[in-house]
Amino acid sequence: MSDIEIRDDRAAGRLEAVAAGEVVGRIEYFVLEAPARALVPVHTIVEPAHEGQGIAGSLARELYGIARREGVTVAPLCPYVVKWAERHPDEAPAADPELLRAAKEWLVAHPGLF
Helix, strand or coil, X not given: CCCCEEEEEHHHCEEEEEECCEEEEEEEEEEECCCCCEEEEEEEEECHXXXXXXXXXXXXXXXXXXXXXXXXXXXXXXHHHHHHHHHCCCCCCCCCHHHHHHHHHHHHHCCCCC
16 A cells, blocks of 8 residues: 555546556545535445555545545545445544435436536
């Protein structure tokens, strides 16, 4: 994992894990503006050759770190991030149910994006 760089491509809605110049994993997300600003992860993907190296967990940890630094919430819709958050409650505060509902509604209203 030490040669993995994690970078946030906010414009593309991707948090990427990069090794040797190649994207080996990513979390796809969007930024919800209302009822409160939140990062909403939708998919976590790790390339098969890089599975089992802790990349997905590092991406989830960094997503919550970004949210903490920006003073926003993570409203996870991605099943992997939901499970990761359940296992790491000290790093991943639970999102308000209203925020999760709003995130789901946003996703339904924008079906072609993810």
